[in-house]
Amino acid sequence: MTQDTSHVDAILSQLQTAGASYKANTPGAREKLMGLGYDLISSLELPSEAIMRMGWAEPARAANCRTAVDLKIFDHLKESGGAGITAKDLAVKTNADENLISRIMRHLAAMNVINEKSENTYSSTTLSDALSESRYRDGILFLYDVAGVSFRHLPEYLKNTNYALPTSVTDGPFQAAHKTDLTAFAWLDKTPPYLEAFNNYMSAYRFGKPSWVDPGFYPVSERLVEGFNSEYSDVFLVDVGGGKGHDLHELKAKYPQIPGKLILQDRPAVISTVSDGSSSFEAISHDFFTAQPIKHARAYYLHSILHNWGDDDCIKILQQLKPAMRPGYSRLLINEIVVPRQNASWPITSMDQLMLVLAAIQERTEAHLTELLKKAGFKIIKIYSYESGQESLVEAELDEPHL
Ligand SMILES: C[S@@+](CC[C@H](N)C(=O)[O-])C[C@H]1O[C@@H](n2cnc3c(N)ncnc32)[C@H](O)[C@@H]1O
Incomplete structure (x- = not known):
């Protein structure tokens, strides 16, 4: 069976142009290139692969990152420098089961969060180094524990409210998920680790993106x-x-x-x-x-x-x-x-x-x-x-x- 590759061909040729703009530092070229990369994957990926990615690969990556934050795995990776660290040594440092650590590391490497240097030896990436800094690490903490739980409850919440648009700041998906009648901010005030995580993350979530005070934005x-x-x-x-x-x-x-x-x-x-x-x-x-x-x-x-x-x-x-x-x-x-x-x-x-x-x-x-x-x-x-x-x-x- 011949397959229609015209869409993929079109993306590949746009990638060439976008790549040249990226090298020339053209504003917006990086975003355009990433958008084309996502388009390329979407046009190549089978439905069965898409469901696998959404259904277990990405949830496992998120859960593994959250565990890695708890165990300070990203800090250990950073400290190990270019040489990297074995799963065995990580297990000793984190006081966790070696087999468990191996499996977590393998998935994080498969999902490009960390590098696999050789069998069972891992080193850091730009992303994992960032996750050793409190401002990014707190993003994982806040988004997994606070926002993530709210997303998990969203379909059930919408079903229970007959798919009406949520409009109350004190009675919405967040409150259903966290069993509270406080607004998200009031809840954060009463849950200090997450308040701190949120505030730290707010200082970094746009990091590297154009800011209103950059040349060419707002004069x-x-x-x-x-x-x-x-x-x-x-x-x-x-x-x-x-x-x-x-x-x-x-x-x-x-x-x-x-x-x-x-x-x-x-x-x-x-x-x-x-x-x-x-x-x-x-x-x-x-x-x-x-x-x-x-x-x-x-x-x-x-x-x-x-x-x-x-x-x-x-x-x-x-x-x-x-x-x-x-x-x-x-x-x-x-x-x-x-x-x-x-x-x-x-x-x-x-x-x-x-x-x-x-x-x-x-x-x-x-x-x-x-x-x-x-x-x-x-x-x-x-x-x-x-x-x-x-x-x-x-x-x-x-x-x-x-x-
Ligand atoms: C999404 S954050 C934005 C923070 C910052 N402007 C930024 O863009 O990074 C919203 C901010 O509004 C603050 N906030 C919420 N309710 C407030 C209120 N009633 N009075 C003053 N600030 C409030 C929060 O504490 C939080 O710092």
């Missing part, structure tokens, strides 16, 4: 530095719900001449963990459902905030900013995924799914965001996106700037 100098007026306020930017301040550190590092103060705001449980802000920013506890205390800053910046809340809550958050903003001067900056109308990539669609299971909310399209901002009394000036980037920077201002 910080032109849109914010120019026109800054210290007579209105000495505050340049307020990072509302800014976590531990990683975005402010980056802004300060890339724009050391920022003309005014930077303010970090978050919940007390997060602000109390911020120790090294003093040189770059001032950290204050603030509940963004209450009136914004910093008046007339040049910009109020919300990164991955609105996607955590339903429309009504977003409107409440945005309305708390309005009285603080100086009409015609203060800008609202929303750094979020803006879902394209067609062909959204898996990092975007899966983030939407993550939002669905954790807080019964969603990523928004441009039309949805425009409507939401309008209801809250803002209008979008422009949406800045980076080639094949995940997040966009939405610049907005008060809808009635001269009132």
Whole structure:
């Protein structure tokens, strides 16, 4: 039987072009190349192989990574350097069964998480080295134990609710999975290891991706530095719900001449963990459902905030900013995924799914965001996106700037 290889041929020829763009450092080329790689696998993979991969290869990889984090296997691999380490030595170091370790390592190597140097000897990869750092390791911890459990419960939850769209932050897939009636954030506060894991992971989950302050993304100098007026306020930017301040550190590092103060705001449980802000920013506890205390800053910046809340809550958050903003001067900056109308990539669609299971909310399209901002009394000036980037920077201002 002859098979139609035209689709595979088309991908192979696109790979050539995308490979050349990647070598030339063209923005978006890396993502394009990876997308073609996934397309190639999808067109070659048999349905039986796809089910095997989804049904047991990937769950086993996730479970093995979680166990490897518990046993500090990625740290041991890193320490072993280029020589690598045998499963036998790893078993001694981790106090675990040698046969079990061998089988875990074999699967992690088959799934490209680690390297198999020779029979039963393993060495690290860029990925496994990253997983020895707390910020990435905590991603495995949080996503496996907190988000993963919620995904496992999603089909049953949807069946039990007759496939209605989950809309309650206190009664959704997360609550069903974790047997709680707290919101995900309130639950995290009461479960400190996961709160810490979440906060650490938040500082790394976009690592290496284009950031809004990178050249070619949002023109910080032109849109914010120019026109800054210290007579209105000495505050340049307020990072509302800014976590531990990683975005402010980056802004300060890339724009050391920022003309005014930077303010970090978050919940007390997060602000109390911020120790090294003093040189770059001032950290204050603030509940963004209450009136914004910093008046007339040049910009109020919300990164991955609105996607955590339903429309009504977003409107409440945005309305708390309005009285603080100086009409015609203060800008609202929303750094979020803006879902394209067609062909959204898996990092975007899966983030939407993550939002669905954790807080019964969603990523928004441009039309949805425009409507939401309008209801809250803002209008979008422009949406800045980076080639094949995940997040966009939405610049907005008060809808009635001269009132
Ligand atoms: C998804 S994280 C985003 C953190 C950071 N902006 C970033 O993009 O990495 C959401 C943040 O909102 C904070 N948050 C949640 N509820 C809040 C509230 N009521 N007031 C202030 N911050 C809140 C959380 O503590 C968390 O740091």
